[in-house]
Amino acid sequence: MDYKDTLLMPKTKFPMRGNLPNKEPERQKKWEENRIYEKDLERTKGRPLFILHDGPPYANGDLHIGHALNKILKDFVTRYRSMSGYHTPYIPGWDTHGLPVETALTKKKKVDRKKMSIAEFRQKCAEYAIGQLDNQREQFKKFGVRGDWDNPYITLNKDYESAQIRVFGDMAKKGYIYRGLKPVYWSPSSESALAEAEIEYHDKRSPSIYVAFNVKDGKGILDGDERLIIWTTTPWTIPANLGIALHPELEYAVVAVGDEKFVIAHELLETITEELEWESPEVIKTFKGYEADKIIAKHPFYDRDSLVMLGDHVTTDAGTGCVHTAPGHGEDDFYMARSYGIDPLSPVDHQGYFTDEAPGFEGEFYDKANKQITEKLDEAGALLKLTFITHSYPHDWRTKKPTIFRATSQWFASIKDFRQDILDEINRINWYPAWGETRLYNMVRDREDWCISRQRTWGVPMPVFYAENQTPIITDETIEHVSKLFAEYGSNIWFEREAEDLLPEGFTSEHSPNGKFTKETDIMDVWFDSGSSHEAVLMGREDHKRPADLYLEGSDQYRGWFNSSISTAVAVTGKAPYETIVSHGFTLDGNGRKMSKSLGNVMDPLKIQKQLGIDILRLWVSSVDYQADVRISHDILKQISESYRKIRNTVRFMLGNLADFDPMEDTVPEAEMEEVDRYMLHRLQNLVKNVRDNYDVYEYSPIYSYIHNFCAVDLSSFYLDFAKDILYIEAANDHHRRSIQTAYYEIVTTLVKLLTPIIPHTTDEMWEYIPGVEAESVQLTDIPNPREIVGFNQLYEKWDHFMNIRDDVLKALEEAREDKVIGKSLEAKITVVPKDAQTQEVLNGISDVHQLFIVSGADITEDAPDAKEYRYVAVKVEKHPGETCARCWTASETVGSDLEHPDLCSRCAAIVKEHYSA
Secondary structure, three states, X not given: OOHHHHOOOOOOOOOOOOOHHHHHHHXXXXXXXXXXXXXXXXXXXXXXXXXXXXXXXXXXXXXOHXXXXXXXXXXXXXXXXXXXXXXXXXXXXXXXXXXXXXXXXXXXXXXXXXXXXXXXXXXXXXXXXXXXXXXXXXXXHHOOOOOOOOOOEEOOOHHHHHXXXXXXXXXXXXXXXXXXXXXXXXXXXXXXXXXXXXXXXXXXXXXEEEEEEEEEEOEOOEOOOOEEEEEEOXXXXXXXXXXXXXXXXXXXXXXXXXXXXXXXXXXXXXXXXXXXXXXXXXXXXXXXXXXXXXXXXXXXXXXOEEEEEEOOOOOOOOOOOOEEEOOOOOHHHHHHHHHOOOOOOOOEOOOOEEOOXXXXXXXXXXXXXXXXXXXXXXXOOOEEEEEEEEEEEEEEOXXXXXXXXXXXXXXXXXXXXXXXXXXXXXXXXXXXXXXXXXXXXXXXXXXOEEEOEEOOOOOOEOOOEEOOOOOEEOOHHHHHHHXXXXXXXXXXXXXXXXXXXXXXXXXXXXXXXXXXXXXXXXEEOHHHHHHOHXXXXXXXXXXXXXXXXXXXXXXHHHOOHHHHHHHHHHHHHOOOOXXXXXXXXXXEOOOOOEOOOOOOOOOXXXXXXXXXXXXXXXXXXXXOOOOOOEEOOHHHHHHHXXXXXXXXXXHHHHHHOOOOOOHHHXXXXXXXXXXXXXXXXXHXXXXXXXXXXXXXXXXXXXXXXXXXXXXXXXXXXXXXXXXXXXXXXXXXXXXXXXXXXXXXXXXXXXXXXXXXXXXXXXXXXXXXXXXXXXXXXXXXXXXXXXXXXXXXXOHHHHHHHHHHHHHXXXXXXXXXXXXXXXXXXXXXXXXXXXXXXXXXXXXXXXXXXXXXXXXXXXXXXXXXXXXXXXXXXXXXXXXXXXXXXXXXXXXXXXXXOOOOOOOOOHHHHHHXXXXXXX
């Protein structure tokens, strides 16, 4: 007889290798054909609603690893919520307006804007954006992200634009929208105003100059032969200088240097002396800033006055305490000058070139004019020093080129009018990580106005009409009419029709006695677009609600979507549009560097799918502390692949040992299961609790660790290992064997469910090989709640302590192996001496303890002179004197005792005779 044929070895068709790159697309196709997402929504209908509102990615270009991190995290959330008691529809969204689409059309597609109308160009923009959206949608699906991909929300859709107009109208009705002239961030490269959210800071090399302004009228405080010194890193703003600011409470000094007299802040004397290399400066007079109010100086090279004004924004952190003031190019300058009745001068056009308001520099690009202006200052004897510095400077986050401050007439949302309401809501919201609250709070606390108009073409037009005398017209009637027009025709109608044809029929205004009207040509900031999604989507979809339960985006969205969304929502409803904010960091390479094509360190998620499988990438997402910046590289993914194989093969082993298990027929009632099997079910409940607790608070790296450790330590190193001696050796219906299979069955079904939000392709495949499951897909099941194991309240301490004892025994076996006493552990016979009463009681209370230690014999005794001391026990390891059984591989003195089966131990001989004899 071949005794191998009498062993119940594992049998399963579940493959050892995942072959994910080939199988995942097939499985995704199957999900789509079988409408798994829709079936899950039907299954969970009537449960509490959980809404994760998708922040819209920009529809331009292929997806990168940051997109993958974001969308996979969202998929973790929605899949888990739908498996834990909620109804969780997920509507993906796209941001489709803005400069990058215009740029792509003109540069990549070679579209000539000058040869078509605005409406025609906008139509081209829409077509391009939708094409990009379709490309990205297919790529997102490859990430295994589940949602209503056929019905996304898109910011260029008619209904969306109509809802956005209503948000604008509501804000205008409450007095939050106004048009005003003041300096705003201006991007010459984008030819448009920008909001603070569109600014990022990079280092820039700039000239640093000290300039002297001659006093013209000292107003009795100065003699008239002094010179006020200013310092600036923007020489190009000198042509726009209209004044010099002093702090009213600072002490200023008139300093004699040779034949000259200069005015500076007194406390900066030492610094400036060193900077300008003065020799023996002498303070001849001091005065307070307020005393010098309205002293008149002369512009260094233009025939005009420069007025001394008082401003609290002046500091002594840098410079001279006398601040060059160009009201057309600085916000503080603007407001201070306005209080003196001085209008701003901004002699730079929308492309950054000087106008004829800056004589001598007309047509020069502002940054290139720095050299000419410093030369002009030098010729006039006003330039005291020129050096260069590298400093952090605002840049356009789209073009990555420097911005300027430029006074223009723009539309603003007055945040300060409802700022406290926003701050109160920020305090109410749940934040992950907690510092997100402080970050957004500080941004809003310091915010005055939001510039919402842009001088571009591709976006939602500002729904504003002008009367004949240029009075803006924004009424309930006009807003409602424009909103309906956009809902029916889309916003292109604004550019296709004249103002009179866009107004309600019969509309009149006292400011237009001749019935003539014009319309605004600016479009809205794209952040106003996406920031209106709470109205367009959360209130616009039947299966959604406002506020959403969760917004989850990158940490850059504190200044972006998180900010614009709460601003518009609080303005319109008084409430935030979200209950919880979760933010994630950026993706870096394995060395912590930003990814770039030039460095060759870009990780393409679609290439990762083709090489390793998207479930490997998803498992990586679950493994990292995503709330900080995260690292990814081929070596890191290789480690993740090893973890994946561990999980896969652990499940495969259990599936193999369930080949002859019918859960309807063979399940052992929990109360009748062996203690060790109930102990493993108890450990499983701890795993379920820990995993669910972490899913609930959006912490995934602990889940990864818990499940990996459970597979590697609890199962592979202990439970699966010792159980082979029972599963393979005993008869099919042996009670202990069925008890282990009962535990395996619950463990494997639970593990597969716990892992489904993270690696759904793999768990869906595993589910197909689990005997007796009824659901079509594991995605159509719920994750179990942790429960009490029958009769185990007092037993878990016993078995926890046994695991500590086992650690001691494993150390002893390993040392004996190193000393060549034994080879495999089944060659060993051990003598174990408990060192305390609890250990004695535990070991005496477990039958067949040698099986749990995976040795051929184990004696529990009170004394063993040669035993080696460990923490809980002393252990003596020796080679077992018996022969090795040909069937169970244990060493036993009973081998040969059965004449019919002389190669077997008495245990195996009895099993073979009863179940396998002819």
